[in-house]
Amino acid sequence: xxxxxxxxxxxxxxxxxxxxxxxxxxxxxxxxxxxxxxxxxxxxxxxxxxxxxxxxxxxxxxxxxxxxxxxxxxxxxxxxxxxxxxxxxxxxxxxxxxxxxxxxxxxxxxxxxxxxxxxxxxxxxxxxxxxxxxxxxxxxxxxxxxxxxxxxxxxxxxxxxxxxxxxxxxxxxxxxxxxxxxxxxxxxxxxxxxxxxxxxxxxxxxxxxxxxxxxxxxxxxxxxxxxxxxxxxxxxxxxxxxxxxxxxxxxxxxxxxxxxx
Amino acid sequence: xxxxxxxxxxxxxxxxxxxxxxxxxxxxxxxxxxxxxxxxxxxxxxxxxxxxxxxxxxxxxxxxxxxxxxxxxxxxxxxxxxxxxxxxxxxxxxxxxxxxxxxxxxxxxxxxxxxxxxxxxxxxxxxxxxxxxxxxxxxxxxxxxxxxxxxxxxxxxxxxxxxxxxxxxxxxxxxxxxxxxxxxxxxxxxxxxxxxxxxxxxxxxxxxxxxxxxxxxxxxxxxxxxxxxxxxxxxxxxxxxxxxxxxxxxxxxxxxxxxxx
DNA sequence: CGTCGCCTTGAGTTTCCTCAAGCTAGGTGG
DNA sequence: CCACCTAGCTTGAGGAAACTCAAGGCGACG
Numbered sequence: 001x002x003x004x005x006x007x008x009x010x011x012x013x014x015x016x017x018x019x020x021x022x023x024x025x026x027x028x029x030x031x032x033x034x035x036x037x038x039x040x041x042x043x044x045x046x047x048x049x050x051x052x053x054x055x056x057x058x059x060x061x062x063x064x065x066x067x068x069x070x071x072x073x074x075x076x077x078x079x080x081x082x083x084x085x086x087x088x089x090x091x092x093x094x095x096x097x098x099x100x101x102x103x104x105x106x107x108x109x110x111x112x113x114x115x116x117x118x119x120x121x122x123x124x125x126x127x128x129x130x131x132x133x134x135x136x137x138x139x140x141x142x143x144x145x146x147x148x149x150x151x152x153x154x155x156x157x158x159x160x161x162x163x164x165x166x167x168x169x170x171x172x173x174x175x176x177x178x179x180x181x182x183x184x185x186x187x188x189x190x191x192x193x194x195x196x197x198x199x200x201x202x203x204x205x206x207x208x209x210x211x212x213x214x215x216x217x218x219x220x221x222x223x224x225x226x227x228x229x230x231x232x233x234x235x236x237x238x239x240x241x242x243x244x245x246x247x248x249x250x251x252x253x254x255x256x257x258x259x260x261x
Numbered sequence: 262x263x264x265x266x267x268x269x270x271x272x273x274x275x276x277x278x279x280x281x282x283x284x285x286x287x288x289x290x291x292x293x294x295x296x297x298x299x300x301x302x303x304x305x306x307x308x309x310x311x312x313x314x315x316x317x318x319x320x321x322x323x324x325x326x327x328x329x330x331x332x333x334x335x336x337x338x339x340x341x342x343x344x345x346x347x348x349x350x351x352x353x354x355x356x357x358x359x360x361x362x363x364x365x366x367x368x369x370x371x372x373x374x375x376x377x378x379x380x381x382x383x384x385x386x387x388x389x390x391x392x393x394x395x396x397x398x399x400x401x402x403x404x405x406x407x408x409x410x411x412x413x414x415x416x417x418x419x420x421x422x423x424x425x426x427x428x429x430x431x432x433x434x435x436x437x438x439x440x441x442x443x444x445x446x447x448x449x450x451x452x453x454x455x456x457x458x459x460x461x462x463x464x465x466x467x468x469x470x471x472x473x474x475x476x477x478x479x480x481x482x483x484x485x486x487x488x489x490x491x492x493x494x495x496x497x498x499x500x501x502x503x504x505x506x507x508x509x510x511x512x513x514x515x516x517x518x519x520x521x522x
Numbered sequence: 523c524g525t526c527g528c529c530t531t532g533a534g535t536t537t538c539c540t541c542a543a544g545c546t547a548g549g550t551g552g
Numbered sequence: 553c554c555a556c557c558t559a560g561c562t563t564g565a566g567g568a569a570a571c572t573c574a575a576g577g578c579g580a581c582g
Contacts, residue, residue: 029365064512079419082505087419104409106510125517132397132404133519140393143404148365150411157418158340158348161466165538196560205422210538212561228547244343249367251325256386258394426570457528471570473529489580 023048023071023121027095029145031252033138034260040135045069046122053194057112057120058099064108066124067100073118074194077101077110078202088203090153091115091195093179097123097145116194136258144257148250155245160205163244168204169214171243173224177233190232293402293513295521301396306330307383314455318373318381319360325369327385328361334379335455338362338371339463349464351414352376352456354440358384358406377455397519405518409511416506421466424505429465430475432504434485438494451493 023045024038033041048071051057057068060079070092077090077098089110092098098120102108123131132139152175159168180191197215198208206214218224223235233239294302309332312318318329321340331353338351338359350371353359359381363369384392393400413436420429441452458476459469467475479485484496494500 079415079507081419081423083423085423087423089415089418101408101411101415104405104511105412106512109412109415109507109509129401129517129519132393132401136393136397136400139397139400139404140390143393143400143407144365146404146407146411147362150362150407150414151366151370153411153414153418154340154350154362154370157350157414157421158342160418160422161464162342162344162346162348198560203422207539208561209540209563213538213563216562246340246370248370250365251367256390258390459528468571469529470531470572474531474570477530 023069027069027097027145029141029148029250029252032141032254032257036260037135037138037141040131040138041069044123044127044131046124046127048119048121051114051118051120053114053116053118055114055118057114057118058108060109060111061107064099064102064105064125066122066126066128067103068098068112068120068122070094070096070098071119071121074115075118075120076113076115076199076203078113079110086202087205088199090149091176091203093176094183096149097142100146103128115199116192135261137260140257141254144254151248155248156203159243159245165204165206165210166214166217167243168206169200169211170218170239171245172200172204173218173233174236174239174243174245177236190230192229193231194229293515293518294399297521298396298399298402301399302330302392305384305388305392307385307388309380309382312375312379312381314375314377314379316375318375318379319369321370321372322368325360325363325366325386327383327387327389328364329359329373329381329383331355331357331359332380332382335376336379336381337374337376337460337464339374340371347463348466349460351410352437352464354437355444357410358403361407364389376460377453396522398521401518402515405515412509416509417464420504420506426465426467426471427475427478428504429467430461430472431479431500432506433461433465434479434494435497435500435504435506438497451491453490454492455490 024033024041027033027038027041051073057075058064072094075092075096075098076088077092078086078088081087099108099110099112102110103125131142156171156175159171163171176193176195177191184191196208197211200206201208201211204211215224215226218239219226221235221238223233223238225232225234312334318336319325333355336353336357336359337349338353339347339349342348360369360371360373363371364386392403417432417436420432424432437454437456438452445452457469458472461467462469462472465472476485476487479500480487482496482499484494484499486493486495
């Protein structure tokens with residue numbers, strides 16, 4: 001089961017030249033940030049690295065050198081369970097901060113795996129320390145972003161704990177769909193989707209067999225359609241009604257945040 | 262089901278005189294903090310409030326005025342599900358920061374309920390902003406503490422998603438036991454335990470009926486013993502083996518953190 | 523001494539799991 | 553260009569974990 005994650009391609013780590021500002025373009029909550037804040041953030045990031053599909057960016061129990069800004073591609077954060085299975089705690093999309101949750105511990109709590117060809121920009125512990133000193137505002141936004149993510153995670157947990165397999169799958173698909181749309185606002189209802197049904201099951205506490213049945217149900221009802229590595233949402237409203245997840249409005253005011261220096 | 266939470270005692274909000282430093286005494290990761298940092302933290306906190314058992318500190322969808330430091334007592338963070346049920350996302354013990362996850366949103370994502378007679382000290386948004394400016398080190402520790410909590414939450418999620426009801430209950434009991442011990446290091450294996458089996462079920466995605474059966478199993482095997490509002494852990498090792506949760510070491514080095522000003 | 527909140531126990535049911543086999547599409551080597 | 557190979561998806565049948573409903577007990581507190 002877990003050789004899917006442990007049998008790995010060699011990591012290709014090649015530096016990229018990239019317009020620095022674009023690195024942070026999609027950073028969540030970045031609407032609150034001035035271009036000055038973003039430049040600061042960009043300066044603190046290390047050189048971007050490309051990572052092949054299925055390659056591991058950082059393995060569970062590795063020493064923690066810092067976090068990463070995900071620039072391109074999808075990444076999963078997973079833990080090995082003592083029954084040999086895998087639990088996927090998060091899927092990250094471009095603009096997300098990846099791997100920060102391990103910062104408080106001696107060794108990494110989760111394995112970061114590229115689900116598609118990926119680019120990440122490292123944010124070392126030392127630079128993170130600098131960030132807190134040099135830009136209280138940016139630090140506060142980082143904190144807020146972590147709080148927003150905690151709420152989203154709690155919503156998923158509530159779904160896993162309390163709702164049917166069908167609702168859970170619908171909720172996850174919608175969550176990813178909405179996030180992908182936020183990033184590529186221009187795209188139609190078709191979106192890239194590198195997850196396998198096994199991945200979905202590992203995130204929702206379901207077997208891939210059962211995920212397959214649920215998704216087949218959606219396809220038969222023409223709520224979604226699938227092609228290789230992508231799919232099309234035909235009836236988001238129906239999915240949303242089934243998922244029953246609360247709509248959360250992010251506070252874009254932030255008048256209490258420290259001013260840009 | 263949810264009248265347990267919605268039928269409320271009137272809130273008694275009376276200021277307390279209290280040695281300020283003791284407020285922060287139990288703050289997680291506070292080993293990293295100097296007494297100067299702690300004084301700073303204490304200055305930023307509002308006057309402590311007492312809250313009766315079962316009273317609501319802040320309700321879901323209320324406007325968010327800030328977070329709280331839990332000084333005394335236990336607090337739950339819960340959300341109402343659209344099937345009428347309740348999901349409890351966190352149990353907080355003295356020293357925990359409570360309600361911070363709602364900071365990024367326009368209205369509170371969860372209801373904070375006192376599970377026992379409780380004292381909380383408010384940390385308003387404005388003071389939180391000051392904190393990021395005046396003490397980068399304290400801000401970073403706050404961030405780290407949030408990361409630590411995120412890992413603990415992910416561990417619980419993995420348990421809910423993937424392990425048996427028995428393991429889940431064992432894991433939750435142990436988690437609370439360990440945390441209670443950390444706070445009151447002196448106490449024996451008996452500890453105050455204000456949760457009902459309904460609460461445990463609401464946190465783990467189980468019915469109270471099933472929680473009862475699982476706990477009966479533990480009692481019959483003499484792993485735990487129960488008295489009113491408290492219980493005794495007789496065989497922590499057996500529970501731990503069953504729970505199968507990873508041991509996480511908090512990094513108390515923190516040499517990359519900003520220095521105290 | 524009655525009430526109320528909480529726990530217990532039983533019986534029948536549902537949801538999801540396990541195991542097992544087969545299918546499909548895309549990639550690869552001959 | 554075809555034949556095979558593999559990863560991932562599908563479908564069925566049987567079983568187990570946890571749920572629902574229901575009734576009763578027990579202890580704390582007014």
